[in-house]
Amino acid sequence: MSVETPEVLVVGAGPAGLAAADAARRAGAQVVLLDAAGDAGGQYWRHLPAERPAARERILHHGWGKFTALRGQDVLTDAQVWLAERHDDRPPTLHVLVGPADGRDRVRKTFAPKALVLATGAYERTLPFPGWDLPGVFTAGAAQALAKSERIAVGRRVLVAGAGPFLLPVASSLVRTGAGVVGVLEANGWPRLARGWSRRPAELLATRHKGGELAGYVRDLVRHRIPYRAATAVVAAHGTDRVEAVTVARLDPRWAPIAGTDEQIEVDAVCVSHGFVPRVELAVSAGCGLDAYGAVVTDDDGRTTVAGVFAAGEITGVGGADLALAEGVVAGLAAAGSAASAAQRRARSDNQAFAARLEAAHGIRPGWTGWLGDDTLVCRCEEVTAGDLRAGAAATESRGLRSLKLSTRAGLGVCQGRVCGRTVEELLHRHTGGLLDRGRTESRPLAAFVRLGELAATEQVAEEKEPL
Incomplete structure (x- = not known):
């Protein structure tokens, strides 16, 4: 098996x-x-895939012209990086399996680059609530993906809820598939939204084109008579074989449900999103340092704490596509031994300021644990409840994340904590009075799912290459 050495x-x-x-x-x-x-x-x-293109796909996406210009470059697709092999004096060697994820004949490739840029994106985060494991409860991103790439409507009466401006394009995508959206619920109240978006208004001039996007989403809500409610959240989902209704409640500024404000709404689907979490398994595997929010630490050129390794986009902090594009330019130039211009750096800083507004206006508040019951599932893979986490912390008196995960099984299922990891850490941090090793959820020897047979084949190749 040869090793490729791209610049x-x-x-x-x-x-x-x-x-x-x-x-x-x-x-x-x-x-x-x-x-x-x-x-x-x-x-x-x-x-949509190339064999089923849309007649006018441009109207379904923002920045489609930018994408078509960038799409012209060669991309090795279906290429899953599963291991970063660290070195002391150079960027890590990456081991890759190429082929459909559900295929059985993936091709092994190895890359030993002179410079590495990580742009692995983010996971969507959904806070748990009673009934969130029912069929018909989707992450907002999954519902949008089905709408965009398959033109599938997830339901006829759909509620979109959570926090952040991402809820608006999700609602727009749903109505374009024929779904009936009965409402959009933002967990943050109007005072916080106003404070977050109105401070230093002159900064918004640099990103004023986003106002056109917002206006388009608002037009969709008005045209389809979709109510938008602030300081409101889904606190429970109900149904037998699938979701049939949800309970929504007004929230106080800390996101704690306000007693007596419960209301039940009939739905056949609910789409929930509370923001995004940087996808940093590969960065952690490569040895990159993280900040207190779990994002990869970079300097002004996108350099990480590992020599020759750069990072851009959502793994350095969630801020949207425009910030990702700007950070990608700066990091790509630095990786190639060049330097970004003043205008390119200004584009990045302008969009970083916009990202700070997103967090100030829409970031998660601590009162959400008020809608959890002891029997509310937190880790769905291993069926660990909020009560199990609380009891495990009390019984073991441990403050170590690793030992608590082993004793409760939280985060040890098929998804390896990709869905529940950040929530498990936050709950255990509260129950223990402070975890000693927060941020360990993303630390995995293998950065992606690999079959045992593929690992065995890799080991066999390595043995065959060893000299006699």
């Missing part, structure tokens, strides 16, 4: 990765761009 290797072909690869190529570097999906674009530019 710049970029992992992730969403907005950040595409921009980084394009910038590095324009700077004269030889670039390889990988993505685990079957096509480029990431979650932001998720689209």
Whole structure:
């Protein structure tokens, strides 16, 4: 098995990765761009497959012209990086399996780049509530993905709830598939939203084009008579074989449910999102340092704490596609040994300021635990409840995340904590009075799912290569 040695290797072909690869190529570097999906674009530019194109796909996406320009570069798709092999004096060697994720004949590839750019994006976060494991309860991102890439409506009476401006494009995507959206619920109240978005208004001039996007979403809500309610959340879902109704409640500024405000709404689907969590398994595997929020630490050129490794996009802090594009340009140029211009750096800083507004206006508040009961599932894979976490912390008197995960089984299921990890950590942090090793959920020897047979085949190849 040969080892490829590109000058710049970029992992992730969403907005950040595409921009980084394009910038590095324009700077004269030889670039390889990988993505685990079957096509480029990431979650932001998720689209119908080539064999089933939309007649006017441009109208379904923002920045479609930018995507089509970046999409022209070569991308090695269906390429899953499963291991980063660290070195003391150079970027890690990446071990990759190429082929459909459900295929049995994936091809092994190994890359030892001179510079590595990580642009692996983020996971959507959904806070648990009673009944969130019922069929018909979707993450907002999953519902949008089905709408964009399959034109599937997740239901006829759909409620969209959570926090953040992402709820608006999700509602717009749903109505375009024929779904009936009965409402959009934002957990934050109008005072916090106003404070977050109105401070230093002059900063908004640099990102004023986003106002046009917002106006389009508002038009969709008005046209389809979709109510938008602030300081309100789904606190329970009900049904037998699937969701049939939800209970919503007014929230106080800390997101604690206000007694006596419960209301039941009949639905056949609910789409929930409370923001995003940086997808940093590969970065952690490579040895990159993280900040207190679990994002990869970078300098002004996108350099991480590991020599020769750069990062861009949502793994450095969630801020949207425009910030991802701007960070990708800066990191891609630096990885190629070039430097970003003042205008390119200004584009990044302008969008970083916009990202700070998002957090100030829509970030998660601590009172959400008030809608959890002891029997509310937190880790769905291992069926661990909120009460199990509380009891485990009390019984063991441990403050170590690893020991608490082993004793409660939380985060040890099929998804390996990708869905519940941040929530498990937050709850255990409260129950223990302070975990000693927060942030360990993303620390995994293998950065992706690999079959035992594939691992065995890899080991066999290594043994065959050893000299006698």
